[in-house]
Amino acid sequence: MSSTEVPEETGEVDKKETFGENPNLETFLETNASEAFRRPWHRLERGLRLNRLRVFISSEKAKLNLSDPDTEYLTNLLHKSLDKKLLNSKSAVVYNSEMQEIQEIKGLVYHTTSEGRVLSQIVEKKGGITFRKPHH
Numbered sequence: 482m483s484s485t486e487v488p489e490e491t492g493e494v495d496k497k498e499t500f501g502e503n504p505n506l507e508t509f510l511e512t513n514a515s516e517a518f519r520r521p522w523h524r525l526e527r528g529l530r531l532n533r534l535r536v537f538i539s540s541e542k543a544k545l546n547l548s549d550p551d552t553e554y555l556t557n558l559l560h561k562s563l564d565k566k567l568l569n570s571k572s573a574v575v576y577n578s579e580m581q582e583i584q585e586i587k588g589l590v591y592h593t594t595s596e597g598r599v600l601s602q603i604v605e606k607k608g609g610i611t612f613r614k615p616h617h
Contacts, residue, residue, distance in 0.1 A: 517529055518532075518533065518578070518581035519579070520578060522571050522576035522578075522583075523569065523570060523571045527563070530563060530568070531560070533576070533582065533583050534556075534559050534560070534568075535556075536582060536583070537559075537582070537583040537586070538552060540582075541555065545599060547599055548598070548599075551598055551599045551601075554600060554601060555601045558601055558602065558603065559586070572587065573586065573587050573588075574586055574587070575587070586603070588604045588605060589602075589603055590602055590603075590604055
């Protein structure tokens, strides 16, 4: 057979498979989808965390009346912080798994510039010195 010839169809490839509805599978998927966000923050996959960050950002935009550029700035900041693993621990993000929402991101502060822009940054907690009482 030369490279330009088309092989004869056997009919097996042409068969269209049809799948019936599977209510058990649909129920399983719906249950797991709704339960996915009920896990603690440190147990959520990256995609789910990004989704919750998007919801958090939109609520911050409404609450603080952020402009589109300021919202984009906040979005970039939080995505970069997630990539740098600054938001991975449960101590960095206060996440309510019952309500399935981020309630607070520790160290997230907002600054209003003289031009009226609201810029955000994450202030990392510096390790302090622990003073211990000497043992007598």
